[in-house]
Amino acid sequence: MxxxxxxxxxxxxxxxxxxxxxxxxxxxxxxxxxxxxxxxxxxxxxxxxxxxxxxxxxxxxxxxxxxxxxxxxxxxxxxxxxxxxxxxxxxxxxxxxxxxxxxxxxxxxxxxxxxENVETLTGLGRNWLQRAQATLARIHREEGDSSSGGSGGSGGQTGNSLDVDCDWKSEDDSNYIKATLSADPRRQGPLYVEARGYLQPAVDFYTRAIQSADALGSTTGDLLAAAAESQMSLGNVSGTPADERFFAQAIRYLRRAQALPGYTLSVYLGQYLNDYGRYVS
CATH class of the missing domain: 1.20.1050 (Glutathione S-transferase Yfyf (Class Pi); Chain A, domain 2)
Known part of the structure; x- marks a missing residue:
């Protein structure tokens, strides 16, 4: 031609x-x-x-x-x-x-x-959460972290959230969470700052989406699981005491999701809830 x-x-x-x-x-x-x-x-x-x-x-x-x-x-x-x-x-x-x-x-x-639309707020939360994944993966690679985040909720969320590495107190002190990694000075490094910049909007939009869904009585397990992933990820790149608040909120979202009839958490999130749920009131 x-x-x-x-x-x-x-x-x-x-x-x-x-x-x-x-x-x-x-x-x-x-x-x-x-x-x-x-x-x-x-x-x-x-x-x-x-x-x-x-x-x-x-x-x-x-x-x-x-x-x-x-x-x-x-x-x-x-x-x-x-x-x-x-x-x-x-x-x-x-x-x-x-x-x-x-x-x-x-x-x-x-x-x-x-x-206040749930789908729109969820779309924005997911955009920011997905944007953070490359930075979280880079942190894994550069720090040689042997523990690797799994996939997100069963609703199709992809995630590579940094696994929380916590030194939990006894069950008698279950309201207190001490995350040893939060004391790491690397939390102030550029990759962590970048990750927080992506994950804070994700947390904010997912929080708003859940509030709107709750008002309508239409909150789904997929939404709760995705919101939990955003909280876990932000907790993993934040310092004390903010990280404790994010981890605890993630557990509360996962509990709600697990309690929904017919909904099953992913293996990764279910294991996280089983391992750490008893430490959060």
Whole structure:
């Protein structure tokens, strides 16, 4: 094929895109996002080939001012969840930064219309928690920590939370938690500061999501487990006494999740609750 022919075809495709109606563009974006969901779930090793498609979907959404329309809320959530899963397809290794940041900005735009919406607050909490994973993984690598965080809640959260290494007091002192790692001066190092910068917003948004869900009587085990993971992760990169508060709140969320009919914690979170739950009132 000649260069001239290729250019002509490109111009024709561009003209066709411009001629599409808004609804046709939305359907095209949905097709792309459906494909991204499939890539993440069944062939994540092929992610790089689909980055241009994801970016073209973002361009089309911006052209349509799609996230300014409060009437399309359900579609907005579904599209952003798909883009975000794709952006963080391997969160321990990092993210596709421009797509991750696009999702965050779009969630915030939706939040203006629905400031107490559980799905929107959860989407933001998950964005920040996933963003922290690469920094937490780097801390593991650089410090040669032999203990490794497991996956998050069974609702699809991916996590590499640093495992808490605690020197618990006796059960008679169960209201007191002494985390020996919190005294480590490395907690003031740049990686820990970076991790806290990502994890504090995650904790804040998940806390708000649970408050909204509680008000509606719709709190799920997946939400509680993800919120617990954010608390555990922030506790692991914080110093005393803040870390004690984060670890204790994680246990309380896990207890609530475990008590929900039909819900089962992941093996990792269930073990964490079994090991440390008795020390938190």
């Amino acid at each position: 000649s260069r001239h022919t290729g250019s002509a075809r490109h111009r024709t495709h561009g003209s066709r895109t411009q001629d599409q109606s808004p609804e046709e563009l939305v359907e095209q974006v949905k097709s792309i996002v459906t494909l991204l969901y499939e890539v993440v779930s069944s062939r994540p090793h092929e992610w790089e080939a689909y980055v241009p498609s994801a970016r073209s979907a973002m361009t089309a959404l911006d052209r349509l001012r799609f996230f300014r329309d409060p009437a399309r809320f359900a579609e907005q959530v579904w599209i952003l969840q798909g883009l975000q899963d794709f952006a963080y397809h391997d969160a321990d290794s990092g993210c596709i930064r421009d797509i991750a940041e696009y999702c965050q900005a779009s969630w915030l735009r939706i939040l203006r219309n629905y400031p």
